[in-house]
Amino acid sequence: MKKRSLPSGELGLIEQIQRDFATNSSAVKLGIGDDCAILRPPAGCEVLVTTDFTLEGRHFRRDAHPPESVGHRCLARGLSDLAAMGATPLAAFLSLALPSSMLTKAEGRTWIAKFFSGLRALAELHSVPLAGGDTSESPGGKNALILADIVLIGYAPKGKALRRSGAFPGDALYVTGQLGGAAAELAGMLGRRKRIASVKTTEDHPHMFPEPRLDVAEALLRRGVATACIDISDGLSTDLAHLCRASGVNAEIEQEALPIHPLAARLGAKSALHAALHGGEDYELLFTAPASARMPTSLAGVPLTRIGTLKARRTSQPLMTLLVPDSGPEELKQGGWEHFAKPSRNAKKKAR
Template identity: 80%
Template sequence: MLNVYAAISMKKPSPPFGELDLIEQIRQDFATSSSAVKLGIGDDCAILRPPPGCEVLVTTDLTLEGRHFRCDSHPPESVGHRCLARGLSDLAAMGATPIAAFLSLALPSTMLTKSAGRAWTKGFFHGLRALAELHSVPLAGGDTSESPGGRSALILADIVLIGSAPKGRALRRSGASPGDALYVTGQLGGAAAELATMLSRRRRTLNHQTNEDHPHMFPEPRLDVGEALQRRGLATACLDISDGLSTDLSHLCRASGVSAEIEQEALPIHPFARKLNAAAALQATLHGGEDYELLFAAPSSVKMPSTLAGVPLTRIGTLKTRRTGHALMTLLAPDGSRTELKPGGWEHFSKPASKSKKA
């Protein structure tokens, strides 16, 4: 638990707390002894030591209030957790091992001057730190700023993750071939179903003393699975399911120059989604997004284990030769009928009618 804001609970007025105080407290609470970070928070740049024989992988993700979370429905611990999880999931998709994280955080001016705002910031860093410690990811630097807009100012967090993978071994979207089998980790549709429940109640419904089985609030990046797929040479292509299975599968198909057939009956549907009616459950599973599971291809000749790093693996379909004039993706229904599966997940800047619900 962070001790950044111990004065918050005191009845007497809190002492002034500004940007420099925040940075210093972050530096103290995120102090690292990682061998990969030669110099962390406190200088103009961090100095990293990538492992010998490895390439460096970099990913960045924005977390914006009103788009990715709402302060009236998401506990700050969830916001901090999800901020880091988004980047870790990208590293997992490429079979990378995290080296360090960098956080740039823009806050409204009231966040550090009012006790409620300081409590929110405390919770945010608690959530981020808990996940960082779980995966041994040091926070090696970043930036802070005041958000513009006065009373309408929003919270913005930009996370940068640095990882490493053996030279030439990082998983990519472009290595799949016709005949490869398609697999997913875990279960799908849970994040979309949990978000729908949260928004319908319009209040915080999470007892965040535990983050177990909260696929939207506390997604689990599949780092151990990604590393195992890369290390054992099991996957020909891989990516994470952040924008929805249908949308992310289309990315894999286009990058690899293949088409795909998905077996509806094989889809591992999360129990949260199964509580919905059949049509809504299928919608959440195919298009919901933010599950942060891995979607990967592997040669059909490879005997895939039922679990990897303790996470269930499910074969959901097959890749086929791409043909002009034919559907990029097809859904095989339980009755044997086939329909075109179009990307229906999240896409920024798309027309409102085609957007999935985000927080």
């Protein structure tokens, strides 16, 4: 994050961020204010990098999401990618473009302050310093939108990071937490007439304030028991398909085993199942371990549920199968989110 000229505008914003996010992290040798930040990862570790957009009208709606939620989710997306690989966060970088009118009007300044407050609360929870980034006025004149891109840098012991590609036939499939809660909460938010002006707590808001599973991931890495891992950001069916393809296996899911989030359960059985299988942004972890491995019922305070088993890859068989009670096996198709897919497919999820 570079300092530019006038206190009135961008420089003022950068200086505010610099004050609010002052870091005493020993891993950040130089933070905001020079051409680059300087990081010092622990010796013997590899460096992990992920970047994630948070674009108004695509990943959030200003008329539906409280700004604290937008800031929280912006950081959570990157943290969850680190968790998916068992990495520990080292630093975050934020590129943020704002409509110029937001900096001059009180309403806009309040939005920005709340956005950073949401981002900072999650950053502090996981001791992640904000070490730099970029700022800009967002283009488009009156149509200008809020545009953010978060970069997370993490570390993991050499060769130990969890990948999507390490699973074997016979491995058991696990998920953390509960599924479908984010999709259920989002559906409720979009059905409201009024925007949610304030939120008292970040707990129990799976869409607005998802909890990246960093502690679970670090515990998994320490135990050395997981063979593959991915976070459920695009929906279980989509992310499981990625894991199966990367590992060269098929998967069988037991429908009855799926841990349905109470918010999803309220929608009725059919919608709840759809939310659990295809609703995105739960930010839980989907991981595999040898079936013989002893797995606790919870890790770092988060429940673990065995939801299925991996099978040898047979192209004559579906990549993913759902074992439906009283009915039998059905092919499980990907129903997740793809940004460039045809509008009709994604129409219901526009706020993502």
